[in-house]
Amino acid sequence: MAQKELQLKYGCNPNQKPSRIYMENGEELPIEVLGGRPGYINFLDALNSWQLVKELKAATGLPAAASFKHVSPAGAAVGLPLSDTLAKIYFVDDIKVPLSPIACAYARARGADRMSSYGDFIALSDTCDEATALIIKREVSDGIIAPGYTEEALQILREKRKGTYNIIQVDPSYKPAPIERKQVFGITFEQGRNEVKLDDPALFENIPTANKDFTPEAKRDLIIALITLKYTQSNSVCYVKDGQAIGIGAGQQSRIHCTRLAGNKADIWWLRQNPKVMALPFVPGIRRADRDNTIDVYISDDYMDVLADGEWQKFFTEKPEPLSREEKQAWIQKNTAVSLGSDAFFPFGDNVERAHKSGVQYIAQAGGSVRDDHVIMTCDKYGIAMAFTGVRLFHH
Numbered sequence: 001m002a003q004k005e006l007q008l009k010y011g012c013n014p015n016q017k018p019s020r021i022y023m024e025n026g027e028e029l030p031i032e033v034l035g036g037r038p039g040y041i042n043f044l045d046a047l048n049s050w051q052l053v054k055e056l057k058a059a060t061g062l063p064a065a066a067s068f069k070h071v072s073p074a075g076a077a078v079g080l081p082l083s084d085t086l087a088k089i090y091f092v093d094d095i096k097v098p099l100s101p102i103a104c105a106y107a108r109a110r111g112a113d114r115m116s117s118y119g120d121f122i123a124l125s126d127t128c129d130e131a132t133a134l135i136i137k138r139e140v141s142d143g144i145i146a147p148g149y150t151e152e153a154l155q156i157l158r159e160k161r162k163g164t165y166n167i168i169q170v171d172p173s174y175k176p177a178p179i180e181r182k183q184v185f186g187i188t189f190e191q192g193r194n195e196v197k198l199d200d201p202a203l204f205e206n207i208p209t210a211n212k213d214f215t216p217e218a219k220r221d222l223i224i225a226l227i228t229l230k231y232t233q234s235n236s237v238c239y240v241k242d243g244q245a246i247g248i249g250a251g252q253q254s255r256i257h258c259t260r261l262a263g264n265k266a267d268i269w270w271l272r273q274n275p276k277v278m279a280l281p282f283v284p285g286i287r288r289a290d291r292d293n294t295i296d297v298y299i300s301d302d303y304m305d306v307l308a309d310g311e312w313q314k315f316f317t318e319k320p321e322p323l324s325r326e327e328k329q330a331w332i333q334k335n336t337a338v339s340l341g342s343d344a345f346f347p348f349g350d351n352v353e354r355a356h357k358s359g360v361q362y363i364a365q366a367g368g369s370v371r372d373d374h375v376i377m378t379c380d381k382y383g384i385a386m387a388f389t390g391v392r393l394f395h396h
Contacts (some may be wrong), residue, residue, distance in 0.1 A: 003288065004028055023348045031145070031176030034260035035158050036166035038143055042121055044071050046145040049123030052076060052231040054172070059199035059223050062243070065105035066228075067117040072236075072251065074116035077108030077244030086111070089272045089286070095134055103131035108244040110139060113265050114292045121145070121166075128153045136160070144309045147172040176388040196391055199225040203364065203389040208376050211385040217242075218339050218362040218385075225341030226364060226393065234394040236343045237351075238357060239266040246270070246338070247358070255342065259351045262340075263358040270335045270359075271299045271328060281317045290315070294312050299323055335359035343393040345369040349378030356382045366392050 005022030006029065019040050023029055029153040031046075037118030038046065056064035056078060063079035075288060079101030087093040092103075099107065102124055112116050115219050122136060124146040133153035136144065143166025144157065157167050181190045190287040204214060204222070214222070219238040228238045232250045237258040247266030249258035271277060277299060282291055294315045296304045312319045340355050342365040352375060355363065367388030369375065379386045 002161075003032075008040050008043075009037065016116075025177075030171040032169045033274065034149070034154065034167040036143060036161075036164050038166040038168060041070070042143050042166055045069070045121035046123065046143065046146050046170075048231050049073065049121060050145050050170050053123045053125040055198075055227050055230070056224060059227060060220060060243075063100075063102040065102065065109040066123040067106075067109045067120040068113075068123065069116055069120050072233045073109075073231065073245065073248055074120060074225065075107050075109035075112035075248070077112070077223065079103075079105035080108075080243040082107060083158075085273050085278070085349055088278060091138075092135055095131060097131045097134065100129050100131050102126045102129060103135060106132050107135055110135070112244055112246050112269055113248070114252060115296060116265075118289060118292075128157070130156065130207070135155050138288070143168065145170055152203055193228065194393075194395075196230075197221050197229065197391075198391070203391065206367070206388040206390065207369075207385065208372070208388060209368075209379045209384060209386045211383050214362055214385055214387070215337075217228060218337070221339035222341055222362060222364040222387070225339055226391075228390070229341050229343040229393045230395060232343070232395060234318055234343050234396060236395075237262045238341045239263065239355075239360065240339045240341070241266075241335075241337065241359075242347045255344070255347060256350050258342075259340075259354045263354050265356045266338065267332050268296060268299060270332060272322075274299075274323065274327075274331050276321065276323050280320055283315060283317055286315065299328065301325075332358065337361055339363070341365070343395070344370070345374045345392075347371060349374045351375070352378040352382070352384065352386075356384065360384065363366070363387070364389050364392060 003018050008019040010017050011019040021043055049066040050066040052066050055063040060078050060335055066073050067075040082104050088121050091106045092107045121142050122144040127148040128146045129150050130152040133156035137156050145168040152216050157165055181188055225238040225240045229236050235252050235258050236256050237249045238245050239262050246269040247262035249262030252258040262297050294306050306315055334360045338359040339362040340360045345366045345368045348370050348371055363386040
């Protein structure tokens with residue numbers, strides 16, 4: 001049943017009371033809570049992530065999903081089919097019903113950065129079906145927002161977390177006012193909503209690099225990157241491959257730190273597909289979070305933390321061989337055709353150098369730096385195709 005306001009338990013922190021969400025114009029909220037009791041941060045994640053997936057669906061024509069944490073996406077993807085490898089590393093290869101496009105979208109969004117997605121808020125562009133609900137059922141998650149739910153999905157989700165799982169239904173036809181406001185320190189800020197369309201072909205017309213060839217898949221992935229960045233706390237950089245974000249660097253003060261952070265996440269995503277990693281002999285019944293953390297440690301320079309005598313027995317039935325630094329570098333070099341978006345210009349070529357190490361061959365960024373010539377030269381050094389979009393996508 002629609003309401004004009006919802007009283008919340010508290011704001012960002014328990015000491016921040018009272019707390020509520022409401023419509024200033026007195027109209028009914030465009031959302032309905034079907035389960036649980038979402039909080040202040042839940043609604044921030046829900047409303048930001050819903051905008052992201054709605055825009056992805058409109059731009060690509062494909063069902064879309066996002067996994068949000070602390071008002072930035074940990075993952076975002078469209079509903080392309082999963083390979084056997086991806087189904088295995090996303091731990092959905094044992095789902096008993098066929099994976100629908102929206103289920104594939106969420107498996108991709110959740111699986112890209114499983115550590116960051118732990119305790120996520122989920123957004124779906126399409127009706128949540130049984131297959132998607134079965135994936136969500138087994139994961140640690142705070143809630144979901146979607147335009148609808150099948151009866152089977154709603155029953156599964158309402159049983160999650162002993163009936164307290166947060167389930168929000170959103171009116172897909174709702175369109176906010178063109179002017180938005182918020183308060184900081186008692187002062188009201190007002191601005192026009194960011195309605196820039198990121199599927200406009202004109203965004204890819206200014207190509208200053210020697211390589212000017214963008215495949216259709218690269219353009220799709222760059223659009224996914226830019227839309228993801230539109231709803232990511234700035235500064236931000238996003239690596240995308242095969243219709244899904246594989247590394248998002250958010251909220252860093254320096255752009256190179258964004259590029260490194262996102263690149264490291266992309267490398268981890270790729271390393272999880274290494275045969276040695278996929279064959280790790282985990283002990284039966286290991287908790288999903290422990291398994292994910294163990295994989296991350298195993299492929300890091302701190303691998304002895306899980307391979308030392310007295311430690312490996314906690315995680316594995318037999319001691320695995322380490323994945324050497326040389327093996328990791330050789331495997332990472334096999335990752336290619338990665339697209340990268342940036343929410344503002346690259347100030348130096350060092351961002352391109354780092355991106356190249358993670359297989360980036362296509363870039364979309366605003367352009368306009370006094371060192372654009374150096375950035376272009378670095379792209380040409382590696383044969384990277386780069387478009388200057390002329391569009392900044394800061395989000396705060």
